[in-house]
Amino acid sequence: MIEIRNLTKRYGDFVALEDVSLSVAKGEFVVILGASGAGKSTLLRCINHLAEPSGGEIRVNGELSRGDRAGLRRVRRNVAMIFQHYNVVPRLSVLKNVLTGRLGSMPAVLSWFQLFPRADIDVACECLRRVEMEHKADVRTDTLSGGQKQRVGIARALAQQPKVILADEPVASLDPKTSRKVLRYLQQASRESGITVICNLHQVDYAREFGQRIIGVAGGRVVFEGRPDELSEEVLQRIYPGGLEGPATPQAPVAPVPASTPVAAYAAPHLVLEQS
Amino acid sequence: MIGIGRYNLLVAKSAGNEGWWKYAATALALVAVFWWAAIGSQVSLSELVKGAPWISDFLSRMFPPNWEFAAKLVTPAIETVQIALWGTLLAFVLAVPVCFLAARNLSPHPAVFHFMRQVLNIMRGINEIILALIFVAAVGLGPFPGVLALGLHGAGMLGKFFAESIEDIDQGPIEALRSTGAGPIQTIIFGVLPQVVTAWIAVILYRFETNLRQATVLGMVGAGGIGFELVGSMKLFQYQDTATCILVIVVMVMTADFISSKLRAWIQQGAR
Numbered sequence: 435m436i437e438i439r440n441l442t443k444r445y446g447d448f449v450a451l452e453d454v455s456l457s458v459a460k461g462e463f464v465v466i467l468g469a470s471g472a473g474k475s476t477l478l479r480c481i482n483h484l485a486e487p488s489g490g491e492i493r494v495n496g497e498l499s500r501g502d503r504a505g506l507r508r509v510r511r512n513v514a515m516i517f518q519h520y521n522v523v524p525r526l527s528v529l530k531n532v533l534t535g536r537l538g539s540m541p542a543v544l545s546w547f548q549l550f551p552r553a554d555i556d557v558a559c560e561c562l563r564r565v566e567m568e569h570k571a572d573v574r575t576d577t578l579s580g581g582q583k584q585r586v587g588i589a590r591a592l593a594q595q596p597k598v599i600l601a602d603e604p605v606a607s608l609d610p611k612t613s614r615k616v617l618r619y620l621q622q623a624s625r626e627s628g629i630t631v632i633c634n635l636h637q638v639d640y641a642r643e644f645g646q647r648i649i650g651v652a653g654g655r656v657v658f659e660g661r662p663d664e665l666s667e668e669v670l671q672r673i674y675p676g677g678l679e680g681p682a683t684p685q686a687p688v689a690p691v692p693a694s695t696p697v698a699a700y701a702a703p704h705l706v707l708e709q710s
Numbered sequence: 711m712i713g714i715g716r717y718n719l720l721v722a723k724s725a726g727n728e729g730w731w732k733y734a735a736t737a738l739a740l741v742a743v744f745w746w747a748a749i750g751s752q753v754s755l756s757e758l759v760k761g762a763p764w765i766s767d768f769l770s771r772m773f774p775p776n777w778e779f780a781a782k783l784v785t786p787a788i789e790t791v792q793i794a795l796w797g798t799l800l801a802f803v804l805a806v807p808v809c810f811l812a813a814r815n816l817s818p819h820p821a822v823f824h825f826m827r828q829v830l831n832i833m834r835g836i837n838e839i840i841l842a843l844i845f846v847a848a849v850g851l852g853p854f855p856g857v858l859a860l861g862l863h864g865a866g867m868l869g870k871f872f873a874e875s876i877e878d879i880d881q882g883p884i885e886a887l888r889s890t891g892a893g894p895i896q897t898i899i900f901g902v903l904p905q906v907v908t909a910w911i912a913v914i915l916y917r918f919e920t921n922l923r924q925a926t927v928l929g930m931v932g933a934g935g936i937g938f939e940l941v942g943s944m945k946l947f948q949y950q951d952t953a954t955c956i957l958v959i960v961v962m963v964m965t966a967d968f969i970s971s972k973l974r975a976w977i978q979q980g981a982r
Contacts, residue, residue: 482889510891521882525904534900538891546899587886594890 435460435598435630436481441490443476443654450476452654454490460597461628463621465635465645467665469674473654474634478600481632482513495597511538514591516620518603520583522590524576528567531575531586532558535593561589564626565619581612588619592627599623601633605640613637617644638670768949775953783939783958790935790962793853794922797860801921802914804865809872810898815884816876830873833866838924842933853934860921860928867920871913872906879905911977915970922966926959936962 436458443451451473458464468474479485481492483501492499499509514535522531536554537545544550562568565585570578575586584604591599601620605613617633621644624631635641641648642662650658650673657672658665712719747753808826810816817823838859845855879902887901929937936959943951 484885484889507891510889513889515886515889517882517886519882521886523883523887523901523904524880525907526900530900534887534892534896535890537887537893537896537900542893542896545896590886590890 435462435495436632437493438481439491441477441480441492442488443473443480443485444488450654451480454651454654454656456649456656456659458630458632460630461624463624463631463633463644463646464649465633465641465647466649466651467635467638467641467645467658467673468651469636472651472673474636474651475602476654477651478515478602478632478634481598481600482509482515484515507538511594512596513598513600514594514596516584516587516591516599516601516604518606520580520587522575522583522586524574526575527571528573528575528578528586529555529558529562529571532561532589532593535561535590538594557595558589558593561592562586564592564623565589580608581616584608584612584616585619588616588623592623592629596629598630598632601631603634603636606636613640614643620644638665641665771949772953774950775957776948776950777954779943779948779951779954780958783936783955786929786934786936786939787958787962789853790925790929790937791922793856793860793925793928793933793935794918794966796857797864797921797925798914798918800857800861801864801868801917804861805868805872808865808869809876810902812869812873813876815879815881816898816902827870827873830866830869833862834870835866836863838863839927839931842928843931846932851932851934856925856928856933856935859933860924864917864921868913868917872910875906875909875913876902908977912974915974919963919966919970923963926962 436456438457439455441451441454442449454473454477466474466477476485480487481494481499483499483506486501494509494512497508499505523534526534533550533554536550536557540551540554559568559571562571565588567582567585567589570582575583578586587604599620604620605616608616617640620631620633623629633644635645642665645662648658648660648662648665649656650669652673652675658669660669808830811818811822812826812830814823817826841859841862842856845858849855849858883905884897884901887897892900925935925937926940927937929935929939930941932938936955940952940955940959943949943955
């Protein structure tokens with residue numbers, strides 16, 4: 435479903451992604467695991483061209499994805515996104531927020547005047563039902579709790595009827611109980627509709643619980659790729675150089691990674707990811 | 711810290727070694743600037759004192775206001791409100807298409823952004839009265855040139871405020887809409903407008919207030935409204951009529967201020 439070859443993204447001199455290659459099969463639930471700043475977000479944003487790749491190629495559903503106008507429209511109709519900060523429009527009703535997921539595939543001029551095809555409204559209602567938010571359809575979105583907002587975000591993504599959902603840290607701002615619930619809706623959508631999900635997380639336990647496959651990213655490179663049960667201590671050390679606790683609590687035995695060349699420390703286990 | 715009896719003078723010392731000298735130099739510079747400006751503008755207390763009898767004479771001629779004249783002012787007063795209403799509407803209509811291009815975060819290209827900002831600056835930079843003079847020359851005496859003047863100047867004002875409020879919005883929903891494949895106009899209607907609508911209404915109401923105040927003086931250059939009567943009465947030395955005009959203007963402006971501030975408070979409260 436998604437083929438990424440030698441993807442590179444630079445911001446000026448800073449290399450956010452370096453030579454990333456991976457492929458994701460249809461209907462797969464892949465978790466990308468990594469510390470903040472490892473390049474997870476950039477990777478997702480390159481797939482739907484919210485960030486323009488500096489090099490390499492990305493294929494979605496076999497088609498080469500390009501950043502021009504027509505290419506963008508095609509990619510964005512097939513690929514939906516879910517955000518850490520929900521990014522729902524606060525003053526619109528829940529239903530209208532979900533309907534915005536259909537904007538790309540309805541008559542534009544009518545939508546300017548708030549006229550929506552009945553079929554699209556039905557799709558939106560159905561998506562709301564799938565995240566159990568149909569009773570809130572007419573409520574203004576800024577009155578909802580964080581978990582509810584994210585469920586609206588999922589419904590909006592589902593309303594696009596996408597082949598792929600990119601979830602960028604979808605539960606980073608939520609408490610553990612709500613997080614599991616939100617991830618379960620996402621998992622369910624993936625199973626029921628055969629949607630490919632690529633989900634960025636930084637919590638190892640959620641990754642183990644929900645990921646069918648896990649890709650570890652550190653310093654802009656893929657440092658691990660395998661099943662959840664292969665996430666050993668040694669692997670976590672590679673994904674989180676300097677320890678899971680972060681730099682605030684120094685861990686004595688770990689050899690410090692030189693800050694200037696973060697990539698050098700784990701250049702050796704560079705994996706070639708050509709399965710599919 | 712300087713002790714004065716049981717009190718301490720607490721004024722933050724500027725950083726570095728200069729200490730108080732910085733303040734002293736600034737104060738000296740300010741005094742120099744205002745002294746220089748006073749010479750140019752001939753600000754003089756003695757002139758004011760000398761002129762005081764004339765001022766009081768003028769005021770006494772205005773008293774008592776000619777209440778009969780108020781009946782004659784009803785039509786021009788209503789015309790003033792009408793000028794302000796259409797001036798505001800015209801300003802809004804002109805400002806909307808420009809403001810999206812003049813907002814840094816929506817503009818398709820930095821060059822477009824800078825160009826549009828300059829266009830707004832020029833519109834805003836020319837005073838309403840000067841614009842009214844130009845339009846009176848172009849389309850003739852009457853309230854319509856007043857409407858055009860208020861519309862053009864107001865568009866510059868509204869356009870800048872609108873663009874700045876667009877720059878302040880949360881960028882996240884915009885990004886989300888773009889990633890759903892929504893077009894640019896759909897993104898504006900569903901992502902931008904819901905976030906700016908209350909700020910815009912407040913600014914438009916404030917603009918109406920300002921336009922009403924301006925519309926009361928537009929008549930002085932022949933652009934309609936109550937200002938025309940004001941100037942007319944002064945030219946005929948009917949100072950008691952002038953007093954009535956001024957009172958009516960004050961009441962109109964205060965009423966508009968009151969209503970629009972109530973409306974703005976109500977909208978902002980409803981919007982949270």
